[in-house]
Amino acid sequence: MRSSDREAPITAVWPGKPYPRGATWDGEGVNFAVFSEHAEKVELALFDPSGRRERQRVTMKECTDHVWHCYLPEARPGQTYGYYVHGPYRPEEGHRFNPHKLLVDPYAKDFVGELRWNDALYGYTVGHRKEDLSFDRRDSAPYLPKCRVLEAAFTWGEDRRPEIPWHDMVIYELHVRGFSMLNPKVPEPLRGTYAGLGSAPSVSYLKHLGITTVELMPVHSFVNDRYLAEKGLQNYWGYNTFGFLAPVMRYSYSRKVKEFKTMVKSLHSAGIEVILDVVYNHTCEGNQLGPTLSLRGIDNAAYYMLSEENPRYYNDFTGCGNTLNLMHPRVLQMVMDSLRYWVEEMHVDGFRFDLASALARERGRVEHLGGFFDVIRQDPTLNRVKLIAEPWDLGHGGYQVGNFPLGWAEWNDRYRDGMRAYWKGDGGLIGEFATRLTGSSDLYGRSGKRPHASINFITVHDGFTLHDLVSYNDKHNEANGEDNRDGNNHNLSWNCGAEGPTDDPGINALRERQKRNMLATLLLSQGVPMLLAGDERGHTQHGNNNAYCQDNEISWIDWTPTPEREALQQFVRRLIELRCGHPTFRRRDFFEGKALLGGHLKDLLWLKPDGTEMGTEAWEHEHARCLGVYLAGAGLDDVSPHGEPLQDDDFLVLFNAHESEIAFHMPPLEGAPWTALVDTRHDTGEAPPTQHARGEHYPLQGRSLAVLTRPMHTPATPG
Structure with a gap:
């Protein structure tokens, strides 16, 4: 029987070490380490295997360089835990410690349980006239997932990274759940999971289509927003990070981390790379009125960018309420440790950084050679993997297309807009069209980069699908419950003569031709083409251009065969073959x-x-x-x-x-x-x-x- 299954309390507490951070099983016991610069006391709470009942608290008496640590020789993998952190509760000074709130480890590699929204999750009393200046004394543990000590052993065997050259890549942006959820060829229990993506039918489909690289939408653990949960909706996209080292268990059939590793190994065996869409610019804790789940309660003033005028408030360059403070060396270290973990332990091949301009900000300004990029450039693990920036954020000066350092590729929205407008029929665009077709040398050539610095796309998860781009003039987001106010109004779309579905054969034929036009343009352009999963099968979201909360048939790829879908899929396959068979279309210079x-x-x-x-x-x-x-x-x-x-x-x-x-x-x-x-x-x-x-x-x-x-x-x- 594992010690985590026993009722007997842990009796031995050793000093332990400040590194590595997190909970680390070394074969004999578990070392716990958590950074908090301003904490006055840290307690380690141990729970039963289900995470429902607290069994013991251990005061962490050792603190080295602001890292609190201890070693439990009797602890074993499977032990569930969390932290209670004591310190000043003075929001006006940037401190939001509340020892009544259980906090998850920023370095947790596995979780048990799901977050259940309750007012006890907030450090302040919800509804109080003083808002976040009030103080709440309820224990939040019953409502919070618990961290779980992970046994990291896995048999990788001969797994090797495909190491596809940049200019040979064909990227396929997909959602783990939505890709296989409706695929009848995938065994039903595995649909919508890592195992489903790594299954033989899924891998065979990707290989047959000609995909070299899958870019997975966020798989870091995330939580559902409270306002969505109250409307019966689900945060589907996952840009709401809860844990930077733990894969989200909603996508795991086995509820085990090793399922993700098995998926990567299966894709690698087929010669397909795995790139992760990662969100290090903000967390799920939101603004000053958000919950206290982890970083806010561990050390708010260290982990987040706070307003210099009034530290009660956050600098929000992300539109999500907060921005991580990568100027702090321990926060930067956390991000780097997370990235290395996914490369070294999970064997991923690279990253696409959401709102990457926010990662470059120092004292509110975008600094291209700031600490984050310097550290990655010299890191022997990370400077060898694929690095892709979403080169903007929502703050002043955040739009930085073409300005990221050497070694980085970028999502090129200038390509997207130019190609959409040209095929829509707008005039005066042939110069812009030609520049984007040949690799956007105006953006990337001047700094010594090559055409592969441009990640070309017509559509991605955020916006219309390709089918909807040629079927709707306006967004139709009523299902999101925001009276169609959400989503972008500037789509450069054209419905070809009718809004939405139509029986007019001429309009439908034109729509199919327009899809072929844009897909062919994408796959014959210099740079790296990126397809949105399902576009090759005419997937529609029925005009919803912001389906972030639609974990249903709106977002899931429809695998029902139709003549149009099969013809379009074969067209895409043939164009990828043409591209891959001729270096003219994938020049290095x-x-x-x-x-x-x-x-x-x-x-x-x-x-x-x-x-x-x-x-x-x-x-x-x-x-x-x-x-x-x-x-x-x-x-x-x-x-x-x-x-x-x-x-x-x-x-x-x-x-x-x-x-x-x-x-x-x-x-x-x-x-x-x-x-x-x-x-x-x-x-x-x-x-x-x-x-x-x-x-x-x-x-x-x-x-x-x-x-x-x-x-x-x-x-x-x-x-």
């Missing part, structure tokens, strides 16, 4: 537009519909919505991993956002005739293999895209 080997042919040519090269005046035409790009296979100037020079075919990609058909003339270039490969006018996207010689024209239908190819033409060399 930017185009230079220069002549090749001294000849007259350039590595890239922008073409007008008459087949001639575009001049300065052509870029400025407000009415221009049609252009072509010639990509010279001889212009790669790159080598394979083994050092051989890379070669490719020549490609001609034609874009027409006009409503009417345009006869696009083949450019007057020497070489073999052009053969059509892709044409989005067709339901399958597969063009009849017609050939078009120099001077002939290609019938480019309105609102369509076409790809033509020919064997590489070698330019003339100097005599």
Whole structure:
């Protein structure tokens, strides 16, 4: 019988060590360590295995460099625990200690139980006229999950990171629960879980589609917001962090942490990387009127950015009530320890940082070479994994697209907006369109970055799905219970002639073509393409562009087969194959537009519909919505991993956002005739293999895209 199952109290308490922080099983006992700079006393509360009944409290008498610690030689994995922290309760000075509130360990790696909302979870008396200046004496333990000591052993075997080169990546943003919840091929008990994502049907689907990297929406433990719980809704997205080292157990069929590791191992075995969407900019404790669950009660003044004018209030650069204080070395250490844990113990391949500008703030300002980035850059574990920034927050100066340090890639919303607006039919955009298509050198080239610094996307979890982008002019968020006030009003969407579902075959055909246009553009652009899970199957949220609280069929991917879904899925698979099979579409360096080997042919040519090269005046035409790009296979100037020079075919990609058909003339270039490969006018996207010689024209239908190819033409060399 484990000691955590016994009724007998723990009798031995040793001093222990201040590091590592958290509860660490070393094979003989458990070391407990928690940082609190301003605490006056810390008590370790031990609970029964269910976490419902407190069995014992241990006063932690040792404090080294503000880290309180002890060692329990009789404790074992499975022991549940929490902390009661004593200190001043003076909100006006930034201190919110309340020894009546159980607090979870910021380093907890596992939890038992669920949070149940109750006024006792607040450090102040809810409804009191003094609000958070009042003081509540009720014990919050009955309503709070308990931390659980974890046995970390796991047989990884020969697991190896796929280490996909940046320029070869195809990212697939998915929600662990929503991806497999309705998939009939996944065994029913496993649907919506880590095991479901790691199951053979899920892995086979991703591999068959051509995905190299999955980006998981938050899997750090999070809690459901009280206002959502009271409306019968659930925080589905998970941007409400409760624990930075513990995977959320809602997604675990077995209720064990090792299920997450098994999922990672299964994906790695198929050559698929795992990137986590992580939220280190704020926590679930909210503003001064939020609950006291962890950091607020352990040391509010150390862990959070407080207003210099009035420390009762928080600097909120996130829109979520608080901002973590990464200027404090112990808070920065907590974030770094968390990141290393997910890499070293959970074997993930990288991170996408939510509202990453908030992580760069020092004294309220965004500092690009601040402590957070300096520490990551020198860390031997973290400087070798994929780092992706959401390069903005909600504070002044928070929009920093193109400004993150070398080694970081960024979500590029300039790409999203440019491509949406172009295919919607807005004028005067062909210059912006061309810049985004070729890797956004204006944003990333000047600092020495490469095209892969741009994570290109048309849609992500936040906003319309691709199907809804071409089916709705306006958001329809009534199901969120906020009278349709939430969500972005600027969507650059176009319903193609009817709002929502319609029986009009012409509108439906146009919508399918528009989806093919945007997916093909995404997958043929320089940079790293990112697909939103379900877009390749026409997933709809029925016009909801802010489905953060919809843990139901609105958000879950519908796997019911239809001709349209199967055709679109095969189209995406074929485009990924085209991208992966031709280095022209995944260059490591930017185009230079220069002549090749001294000849007259350039590595890239922008073409007008008459087949001639575009001049300065052509870029400025407000009415221009049609252009072509010639990509010279001889212009790669790159080598394979083994050092051989890379070669490719020549490609001609034609874009027409006009409503009417345009006869696009083949450019007057020497070489073999052009053969059509892709044409989005067709339901399958597969063009009849017609050939078009120099001077002939290609019938480019309105609102369509076409790809033509020919064997590489070698330019003339100097005599």
